Amino acid sequence: MIILKKLNRLIQKSILLILLISFSISTITFSQNNGEKIFLTVCRACHTIGQGKLVGPDLVNVQNKLTEDWIIKFVKSSQSMVKSGDSSAVSIFNEFNKVIMPDQNLSDTQIINIINYIKEKSTTVSTTDVVVTPPFTLINSLGFNLDQAGKEDVNFGRQYFTGEKRFTNGGPPCLSCHNVVKDQLISGGLLSKDLTNAFTRLNAAGVDAIISSPPFPIMRTAFTEKEITLDEKYYLLTFLKQTDKDAIYQHPVNYDKKFIYSGIVGVVILMGFFGLVWSNRKKVAVNKDIFNRQKKSK
Numbered sequence: 465m466i467i468l469k470k471l472n473r474l475i476q477k478s479i480l481l482i483l484l485i486s487f488s489i490s491t492i493t494f495s496q497n498n499g500e501k502i503f504l505t506v507c508r509a510c511h512t513i514g515q516g517k518l519v520g521p522d523l524v525n526v527q528n529k530l531t532e533d534w535i536i537k538f539v540k541s542s543q544s545m546v547k548s549g550d551s552s553a554v555s556i557f558n559e560f561n562k563v564i565m566p567d568q569n570l571s572d573t574q575i576i577n578i579i580n581y582i583k584e585k586s587t588t589v590s591t592t593d594v595v596v597t598p599p600f601t602l603i604n605s606l607g608f609n610l611d612q613a614g615k616e617d618v619n620f621g622r623q624y625f626t627g628e629k630r631f632t633n634g635g636p637p638c639l640s641c642h643n644v645v646k647d648q649l650i651s652g653g654l655l656s657k658d659l660t661n662a663f664t665r666l667n668a669a670g671v672d673a674i675i676s677s678p679p680f681p682i683m684r685t686a687f688t689e690k691e692i693t694l695d696e697k698y699y700l701l702t703f704l705k706q707t708d709k710d711a712i713y714q715h716p717v718n719y720d721k722k723f724i725y726s727g728i729v730g731v732v733i734l735m736g737f738f739g740l741v742w743s744n745r746k747k748v749a750v751n752k753d754i755f756n757r758q759k760k761s762k
């Protein structure tokens with residue numbers, strides 16, 4: 465029996481050891497994360513290196529323009545720098561229509577790796593050329609581009625956005641999440657922003673990039689292995705474009721209000737309904753009868 469117990473302990477210990485080892489191996493490989501990989505998964509949605517501006521500025525040779533320390537601080541929390549009044553941060557923030565660059569939970573080493581990657585990549589592009597961002601085109605599987613989209617397409621887009629229509633790969637509807645995010649933004653004291661004018665602020669290429677590879681951790685996690693298909697993206701973009709154009713779109717705030725109003729209306733209707741159903745109910749306490757009878761019998 466004792467031998468068996470000892471064996472058991474040994475097995476338990478070795479399992480723990482194996483777990484520990486594999487955990488440290490995975491953290492080692494993660495901390496060795498090269499700059500290129502992070503750049504492509506996180507920064508690329510908004511930045512190019514020598515291909516013109518996207519959502520954010522072209523980062524070609526950014527290391528010559530800004531110090532490493534500055535970049536590290538900015539990548540970790542661009543808004544704290546803007547709020548602290550750092551002149552470079554404020555001016556670039558204003559230049560880019562006050563689009564908030566999301567905070568990145570990266571270590572100094574990881575950011576330095578990214579800067580090294582940018583430095584290396586910058587040598588391969590000619591900076592004397594004036595870079596004009598090529599016009600954005602998205603062609604759906606039927607061969608139509610965004611300008612050719614009709615009412616139907618906008619409507620499909622709305623349905624995908626709200627969740628009326630499910631995404632093929634099971635991603636969550638946009639609306640559900642942006643509500644939550646918005647609430648957090650308000651309570652966090654940040655500028656509240658919705659997607660009504662996303663098209664104007666981010667332009668088609670930016671919105672496309674964000675949907676294709678979300679740079680925001682929460683959104684990225686939600687769509688990991690639940691990629692939005694080309695046609696779904698086409699519908700969403702058509703919808704967001706139209707929304708932006710006529711700005712009559714019920715953005716999250718209005719949805720909230722709608723929910724509240726429909727809630728109130730619902731309660732009123734229900735109360736009326738209960739009132740009807742129980743209109744014949746006894747209006748006095750049940751034992752009142754008994755009480756009266758007893759009073760009489762006295």
Ligand code: HEC
Binds near residue numbers: 539
């Ligand atoms: C959601 C889009 C977005 C993502 C993702 C993003 N950025 Fe930015 N970035 C911006 C915008 C927009 C600006 C312009 C400043 C502002 O609006 O605050 C900016 C500015 C910068 C600047 C200042 C450039 C200058 O010329 O002053 C640096 C450096 C930078 N980003 C690096 C990064 C790095 C590195 C990553 C990836 C870890 C990254 N950004 C991810 C949107 C983004």
Ligand code: HEC
Binds near residue numbers: 637642683
């Ligand atoms: C799991 C939550 C979640 C879901 C689902 C989600 N998003 Fe996001 N999205 C975010 C977060 C977080 C941000 C960054 C914070 C912010 O700017 O509000 C963001 C930002 C964006 C932005 C940039 C906003 C801006 O003006 O800078 C766009 C565009 C966007 N999302 C589009 C979509 C679309 C389209 C869908 C549906 C396919 C979607 N999102 C679904 C969480 C989500």
